[in-house]
Each structure stands twice: as C-alpha cells, then as structure tokens.
Amino acid sequence: MAENIEIQEEDNEEEEGDDKIYGNAETTAQQKHPRKIRSVRRLYRLVGMGLGLLCGVQALLNIGLRLSLYSEWTEEKNNLVHHLDHVQSRYDILTEQKDQCGLNLDHLQSRYNKLIEHDDIKRTLCESHGFTFAGDVCYYIATVEVDWRTWEQSRQYCRDKQSDLIIINSKEKQDFVNTVVKRNQWIWLGLTDTDEEGVWKWVDGTPLTTPTYWLPGEPSNAGEEDCAVFHNGEWNDKSCFEPMCWICERVY
Ligand SMILES: [Ca+2]
Ligand SMILES: [Ca+2]
Structure with missing residues (x-):
C-alpha cells in the first residue's frame, strides 16, 4: 500500500511536469519568433482586405455594366418612339391629302358632268375620238x-x-x-x-x-x-x- 502511494505521487509529479512543458510552448514560441507571427497575422489581414476590395470592384463593374446597357436601351427606345411619331405624322398628312384628292376628284367629276350636258361639248368630245x-x-x-x-x-x-x-x-x-x-x-x-x-x-x-x-x-x-x-x-x-x-x- 505504501508502495502504491509512492508510485501515484511520482506519476502526479510527472504530469505536472508535462503541463508546465506544453503550457509554456506557445509562450516560448512567441517569445522566440514574435516578428514572424505578426507578419503572418498582417498577411491574413491583407488577404482579407484584398478579397473585400475585389468583391467591391466586381459589384461596381456590375452596376456600371447595367447602367451602360440601360442607357443604350433607353436611347434606342427614344429613337424608335421618335421614328414612330414621324411615321404617324406622315400617315396623317397622306390621309389628309388622299381625302383632299377625293374631294377634288368629286368636284372635277361634277364639273365634267355639267359640261357634257351641253350638246356642243358632247359633239366635240365625240368627234375628237373619231x-x-x-x-x-x-x-x-x-x-x-x-x-x-x-x-x-x-x-x-x-x-x-x-x-x-x-x-x-x-x-x-x-x-x-x-x-x-x-x-x-x-x-x-x-x-x-x-x-x-x-x-x-x-x-x-x-x-x-x-x-x-x-x-x-x-x-x-x-x-x-x-x-x-x-x-x-x-x-x-x-x-x-x-x-x-x-x-x-x-x-x-
Ligand atoms: Ca337567224
Ligand atoms: Ca341563239
């Protein structure tokens, strides 16, 4: 029994010794390579900032591209609307001229009918065609x-x-x-x-x-x-x- 107690005390002493060794390892490394660790951390921060910057640039490019396409589409739409207005205007003018021609033709036909009521006009027309x-x-x-x-x-x-x-x-x-x-x-x-x-x-x-x-x-x-x-x-x-x-x- 006394022998077992001595063995356990020896084991506890060994474990306490290990904790001291591993717990002090990081501290020891920091103490040994402080510049290297700060450089790695700085590198991580720079990489993170770079990725964020790239995302921002891509977002800006997307917005710029969409604005450009929207601008082109708007200009094309405005051109089409302008052209349509022009065609409609021409159509209205032609319709008005057609109606006017119809009125003129009716007027001429009426005058022609009145003229040929006279026999001398009929005779002239008739004989002019043989x-x-x-x-x-x-x-x-x-x-x-x-x-x-x-x-x-x-x-x-x-x-x-x-x-x-x-x-x-x-x-x-x-x-x-x-x-x-x-x-x-x-x-x-x-x-x-x-x-x-x-x-x-x-x-x-x-x-x-x-x-x-x-x-x-x-x-x-x-x-x-x-x-x-x-x-x-x-x-x-x-x-x-x-x-x-x-x-x-x-x-x-
Ligand atoms: Ca016959
Ligand atoms: Ca017949």
Whole structure:
C-alpha cells in the first residue's frame, strides 16, 4: 500500500511536469519568433482586405455594366418612339391629302358632268375620238367591208375605244342606223343570247324589250345563232363567228 502511494505521487509529479512543458510552448514560441507571427497575422489581414476590395470592384463593374446597357436601351427606345411619331405624322398628312384628292376628284367629276350636258361639248368630245354625233348619241360606224370581224372581235374593237356595240332601244336609233348603213350590209348589234338560248340581252346587261325589229321568222337559232345583226332595216340572229361590219356606241 505504501508502495502504491509512492508510485501515484511520482506519476502526479510527472504530469505536472508535462503541463508546465506544453503550457509554456506557445509562450516560448512567441517569445522566440514574435516578428514572424505578426507578419503572418498582417498577411491574413491583407488577404482579407484584398478579397473585400475585389468583391467591391466586381459589384461596381456590375452596376456600371447595367447602367451602360440601360442607357443604350433607353436611347434606342427614344429613337424608335421618335421614328414612330414621324411615321404617324406622315400617315396623317397622306390621309389628309388622299381625302383632299377625293374631294377634288368629286368636284372635277361634277364639273365634267355639267359640261357634257351641253350638246356642243358632247359633239366635240365625240368627234375628237373619231366618232359621229347624232341624236344625242356618239357612234363609230365601222362599215368598211374589207375589215369584217366576228361579233367578239367587233365588240373588242369598240371596247378599245371606250365604247361598246350599239344598243337599239328606241325607234330613233333604229332609224339612225337605217340612214347610215348601206343596202345589203350586215352590221353587228350589241345583242346576244349566248348566256341562255332564247333569252336576248344587250351588252349592258339590260333585257331585250319592245320595240324589236326582227325579220319575220327570226330569231331562228338555225345552226346555233346567238348574235344579232342588222340587215336591210331588220334584225336577224347569226353565228357569232361570221365576219360582219359593226357600229360602236359611246355613252357620255
Ligand atoms: Ca341563239
Ligand atoms: Ca337567224
């Protein structure tokens, strides 16, 4: 027993000895290398400050970049708005000019209509286009027999002269044609039943009504005759493909 107590006392003495050794190690190191430790601490502080500075610079760069982009976008938006205003302004001006042209055109048409109410004006217009003015109607009398044409070709000739094949819807016009057409001449009229057999219509779309001047027994549609012709004061239906003379009528 006494021996054990002596051994424990020896161990305690040894542990107390170790604490003294390790507890004094740092103090000893500080005492031995004070400059080195201060340098390391200073280095840590400098590294920390550097990292903070870098973060700050990056934040400033981000803000600067965003401000730059916003500035460019704002300038582009302002340019677009300015351009849009300009286009709208031009559109308004053109719309106003269009409306003004419409008014001017209506005014001119009205004046033209009043002018051509006078027969002498009509006659002048008619004759200036190579037509003949008679009974308030303007005619182009194509009775040159060497230039016979089919019904469709004759009509196209009239259309090229801003007219159409003659419409005889009154006794006065029938009498006029009688006076200008020679005996035995065949003259195309603007009358056809091409759309529906037996239903005769003038080229302006109006149906055939009285008075009519068909030769007795006509229209016969003999061998498919769909176009009307004037011959010796009477009407007959003939094949539209036969060559004939024709008369154009121009309406003012
Ligand atoms: Ca027929
Ligand atoms: Ca016939």
